[in-house]
């Protein structure tokens with residue numbers, strides 16, 4: 001960020017849910033916004049409210065050409081990009097075996113290859129500036145998984161893995177990186193879920209989770225405006241986190257998973273270390 005100049009955001013998935021809440025919150029404090037989605041109609045109110053400070057562009061993140069075009073338009077309009085919110089995505093629910101090849105490839109196309117398209121198009125701008133902040137749209141499902149979310153989690157784990165490498169590549173170039181890991185949030189995400197076909201053998205696992213999820217009360221879902229506020233806090237921090245978890249359900253789930261992993265690592269360390277050619281000192 002440059003002192004005295006409002007930061008410019010490039011936000012994907014900005015037409016709904018967390019992305020729209022983020023675009024609204026950043027615009028409300030005077031930042032410049034490039035808001036990207038396939039259907040930009042839901043962004044008309046934001047554009048009307050803020051005029052030329054909000055540029056809404058119809059883009060499918062699966063198209064490298066469309067993403068590059070949008071980044072060129074962003075630089076033409078605002079001269080720079082300070083924060084990239086790589087947020088567009090959707091979910092696929094069903095047992096791993098139930099998801100068809102088409103469904104699995106489609107969710108990777110948006111959630112992973114879309115993220116890569118945005119990185120390839122925006123990072124040249126950020127590297128030239130030697131500044132910027134990349135927010136990678138992950139999920140608590142990027143840290144934990146349970147029956148029914150295998151393919152969705154696979155996409156988010158992929159984003160987590162590439163981002164763990166990315167942070168060390170970008171840090172020397174003056175670019176910050178934060179993985180955003182929301183818990184269940186009240187957006188259009190659940191209504192837009194792709195659902196895989198049914199195999200009876202998964203009724204006792206996947207369908208039980210599906211039923212339990214459908215019966216969750218509204219208060220089980222966090223407010224996207226509060227998620228956006230947490231993201232702004234991270235972006236404004238002198239030392240932003242590599243992983244920003246939002247919602248106490250996500251915090252509890254990730255903490256339990258980490259504890260379990262550490263306990264298992266310790267319990268099996270003697271077996272693991274026994275393969276060393278030279279015994280550890």
Ligand SMILES: NC(=O)c1ccc[n+]([C@@H]2O[C@H](COP(=O)([O-])OP(=O)(O)OC[C@H]3O[C@@H](n4cnc5c(N)ncnc54)[C@H](OP(=O)(O)O)[C@@H]3O)[C@@H](O)[C@H]2O)c1
Pocket residue numbers: 012013014015016017018019036037038039040059060061062087088089090091110114137138139140141181182183184185186187188189190192
């Ligand atoms: N809600 C949750 O419980 C939750 C929890 C953890 C993580 N997340 C993550 O948060 C992110 C935002 O989701 P949300 O909850 O805000 O859901 P949402 O309300 O459904 O918003 C999804 C956004 O992504 C856009 N999008 C989807 N596919 C796209 C494509 N191919 N190209 C461009 N834009 C596309 C949608 O707009 P168009 O359809 O118009 O393109 C929309 O703006 C996702 O990455 C999701 O995995 C959500």
